[in-house]
Amino acid sequence: MKRTQLLVVGGGPAGLAAAALAAQRGVETMLVDEQPRPGGQIYRSGGFTSSTLDRLLGESRRHGAELVTAFEHSGAVYRPRTSVWHLDPDGEAGLLVRDAQGAGASETIRAERIVLATGAMERPVAFAGWTLPGVMNAGAAQILLKSSALVPEGRVVLAGSGPLLLLVATQILEAGGRIAALLETAPRNMNAAALRRLPRAGRGWREIARGIGFYRYLQRRGVPVHFDVDGLVAEGTGALGAVCWQSGGVTHRLPADLLLVHFGVIPVTHATRAIGADHVWDQAQQAWRPRLDEFGATSVSRYAVAGDAGGIGGAQAAEVSGRLVALDAAARLGPMSRDERDRLAAPLHKKWNAATAVRPLLDALYPPPAFAADPADDIVVCRCEGVTAARIREAARRGCTGPNQLKAFTRCGMGPCQGRQCGPVVQALIAAVHGRPIETIPPMRVRPPLRALSVGDLARIARADSDEAY
């Protein structure tokens, strides 16, 4: 079995920063990432040059490239196209390595310490028609732009809330695309909760000015912006044909080819739940996150978390938290003294506080819409198994108290995505039926394999292990 001192899972800003610093400080480090190139979703690239993309993505693209270069020169081992399908308490990780066309082979690695830097995903919100082809996450459109230089065309509608939605809208326009409408689920004027958070929000005013700037830009470019949007519906047979919504007491309907939705981002907690780490409900971000100490250590020995996987803080904060986790790893694994760790960490903790000061304001400015917690009965919640909100409510009424029991009742959460998409919605539905606070409904239990693998992949694991035994 292969060994390494430190295994970093995820190649976004947190993982890259963690692996680079740990390796520079003399820790034997390996970084595994599912993507073919480092950068994570935020600094994703197709590995080709494009002056248009340089112009559109600007500073972000440059900074991502710098981070990747620093990582590549750090001496850390890099394993692209590699998923973790199993993690155990002794630091043994089951890896699934795929070639570019998807053929898998497996191996096991043992690490003294493991950093989970699995990032964030867009918050799943089940609304009518969200399973129709032609409905995608706004982040998905941005990934297509960054990695394949693709720009949405046709009748494009954006809906939801949050900085990323506005950023994607401006990028589409600046890339020469058109937007038929932007449907903002937040109110036009700042709500009272956001106002209260403004004084302590650090660069809060700048963030608000940025938001106002985005809306002004959209209006200048002739994009109709609707606020306080409710009752979002994607219509169509076989594929998206139109988008319906209510705002200002009026029901609207707009023919559309592509609907890009975004309702904020939540931590990807699959790995931290699989190892049985303690999690806390983040009321402001309406999501679970692992309970961490100030160096990112989880409640499970050997395991730490860096970046958005530990709570949404954004790319800047992710990078800083990656460095903090690396310092702690260096101190625990030998090469660094505790004193040196603390000395180097002090400015980083300040930086992290500064980078995350704006979060409570952003959370208050762009809350998930009310309809997120209350999908109509006929809406499919579990995309994999086709389980509707009605069946989940019925199972809850029949006595199902949590998502784990619900799996057995309905198969909800048992498809290939393993509850990644339906989990948050199921939690809200069960809480509503039982009239209980949402944080009393536990998240779905995660069991290996963390990623679907074929029987062929498993057979290749067995052969590799028996080879080693001889």
Added chain:
Amino acid sequence: MFRRLPDDERDRVVLTFEDERIEARRGDTLAAALLAHGRMVTRETAGGGRGPFCMMGVCFECLVDVHGRGGGRGLQACMIEVCDGMKAGRHRTQSSDEPEGAA
């Protein structure tokens, strides 16, 4: 649904998706290549066709079958790259919302 930026000068790659010839660019994921070609449906379920939703490997909606050497069933089209001569098609998933009595 999507068009390519004009200054994308990557090499062309030709693949086949259910007898349809699709021209893509080297480095495209299969999902990106299909969307650029205007093909929104990658998977069939009892509840209808589905297409790429997240493009980052968490939704498992873009499942396809890749035929031939090194291929497989139910692979995520957003996680694999196109290559010349690739042959692929929609994945068909049985799910628990099959009509009553089917189970």
